[in-house]
Amino acid sequence: MEKIEPTRRKTPIEIAQDNYNDTVELKNTIGTSYFIMGKLLTENKRNGLYKLLGHQTFEAYLATPEISFHRTTAYKHMKVYSELIEYYKIKEADLQGIDQDKLYLILPYVDKTNIQDWLEKARTLSRSDLRVAIQGKKQKQLLAAGSEWLVYSDVWEKTQPISRWGKNPHQTIFGQFVANLINYYTEVGEKVAAAGIPDTVVRDVAKEFKRDYEEVAEGADIALIPDAFEADLGIAMTSNLSLVVSQYIPNVVVMFKKLVKKGGTVAFYMRGAEINESEYTDFVTGIESISMGEFASERLIIIRENPDAKKVNLAIKDKTLNHSFERIVIFKRDGGTN
Numbered sequence: 001m002e003k004i005e006p007t008r009r010k011t012p013i014e015i016a017q018d019n020y021n022d023t024v025e026l027k028n029t030i031g032t033s034y035f036i037m038g039k040l041l042t043e044n045k046r047n048g049l050y051k052l053l054g055h056q057t058f059e060a061y062l063a064t065p066e067i068s069f070h071r072t073t074a075y076k077h078m079k080v081y082s083e084l085i086e087y088y089k090i091k092e093a094d095l096q097g098i099d100q101d102k103l104y105l106i107l108p109y110v111d112k113t114n115i116q117d118w119l120e121k122a123r124t125l126s127r128s129d130l131r132v133a134i135q136g137k138k139q140k141q142l143l144a145a146g147s148e149w150l151v152y153s154d155v156w157e158k159t160q161p162i163s164r165w166g167k168n169p170h171q172t173i174f175g176q177f178v179a180n181l182i183n184y185y186t187e188v189g190e191k192v193a194a195a196g197i198p199d200t201v202v203r204d205v206a207k208e209f210k211r212d213y214e215e216v217a218e219g220a221d222i223a224l225i226p227d228a229f230e231a232d233l234g235i236a237m238t239s240n241l242s243l244v245v246s247q248y249i250p251n252v253v254v255m256f257k258k259l260v261k262k263g264g265t266v267a268f269y270m271r272g273a274e275i276n277e278s279e280y281t282d283f284v285t286g287i288e289s290i291s292m293g294e295f296a297s298e299r300l301i302i303i304r305e306n307p308d309a310k311k312v313n314l315a316i317k318d319k320t321l322n323h324s325f326e327r328i329v330i331f332k333r334d335g336g337t338n
Contacts, residue, residue, distance in 0.1 A: 010296040016052035024066045034100050038081025041074055044112045057188070063301050072184060076104050083107055084209060087144050088115055092137075098123045102130055109134055151237050165208075166201030173197060173237050173269050177328060178205040185233045185265045185330075186211055193231035196220075216259070222251050225258045234259030237269035245279055256331065258293055266295065266331040295331040 005136055010018070023040045026033060043052055050061035062069040079101050084090045088110070095103065101120040110118045121133055165175030182192060188210045194202035195216040206213040214229045236255065238244050245254060256266045270280075284297045 013052050016044075016049040019049050020053060020066075023201055034077050035081055035085060035095065038077035038079075039085075042082050045078070057254050059183075063187075068107055075098065077211040079107060080104055088112065090115070090119070094119070095167045099127075102127060105130060105134065119161045128254045132243075163205045166199040168199055172199035172201050172234070173271070175201050175205055177269065178202050178235065179209070179330070181233065181235060182206060182209050182211060183268050185267070187232075190232040191230065193234045195225075195234065195236040195255055197235065197237055201284075212279055216255070222254050222258075225255065227258065228261065230261045231259055232261070232264050234264065234266040235265065235269065237271060241279055242276075242285060245283050245286065249283070250290055253287060253291045253295065256291070256333070260333055262323070262333050267328050267335065268326045268331065270329070280329075281329075287331060296331060296334065297331055 016172065019040060023044070025036050026040065044061070045058045050058050053061065055061040055064075059071055061067065062071055062074050076151060077100075080100055084095065084107075085092065089149070089289075098119065099122070102125075105127070106118045106122050121130060125133060162175045165178070166172055182205055186209075189212065191212040192202065192206045193214045193216070196218050197215070198218045203213050203215065207227055214231065216225050230332060234256065236252075236259070252268075287295050288297060
């Protein structure tokens with residue numbers, strides 16, 4: 001009688017290596033199989049498999065030559081998988097043929113009562129029509145008027161301030177926003193500079209993400225700022241856009257130039273319940289004009305407008321929550337050498 005060898009249980013490092021090999025193979029033939037990629041990446045990050053392969057961070061794992069995923073792409077795969085397949089229990093077969101970018105676009109707006117309706121819209125509508133469906137009449141009117149400033153993103157959601165970032169995170173830019181900015185626009189060891197942020201939140205996030213950090217103190221004289229921080233990412237904010245537009249755009253341009261090196265990015269955070277659209281447009285065109293095109297806008301990001309209060313309240317168990325919408329506009333400094 002033939003002896004049957006018992007099945008050997010794989011070691012954690014073998015499991016991690018299998019995950020890695022599967023990810024590399026799938027990366028080369030991903031096609032419509034991005035759901036499997038989302039599953040592999042989610043399992044890797046969730047279970048810390050990348051650490052068993054010698055990587056300190058998941059981002060370092062993504063940057064390996066064989067994987068070579070930009071973090072934005074990787075997290076898009078993961079978010080579509082974790083929400084639609086894991087949370088909403090949608091079958092992969094029911095998602096085939098729908099562009100992943102459109103699935104990603106509808107995620108902030110779906111719930112268990114409307115998900116099938118949104119999936120049908122994502123399947124049948126063009127991206128531009130889907131954006132109109134998402135943003136409704138106001139967005140449609142702005143597009144008809146030729147507004148080029150409105151591009152919506154769902155990666156900047158906030159629920160509540162994270163207390164480890166900042167001394168008083170309720171009164172300043174939320175750490176989640178800063179974390180997204182640093183995560184998407186810089187790499188480990190690059191420099192982040194902050195200007196006029198009335199808290200330690202940017203410094204705290206930069207330290208946690210292992211970025212170098214410099215700052216311009218709130219209320220500092222622009223003329224006294226060092227000539228060049230040479231940062232890869234600068235973060236500044238205002239709570240009074242109308243004042244900036246009417247008096248301070250030249251100063252803002254000077255500040256931008258001192259914050260980041262050429263090729264660097266500036267995120268200008270606007271805090272306020274109401275921002276007039278023409279005023280916003282004046283601000284963006286003013287920066288581009290006065291800087292002679294050296295700072296070109298990469299379009300507006302809406303953080304959250306008319307949030308699903310029920311969903312957010314459920315997440316943080318705060319029935320009194322009432323968030324206004326907030327914006328970050330990204331400026332890219334023209335490349336070259338200083």
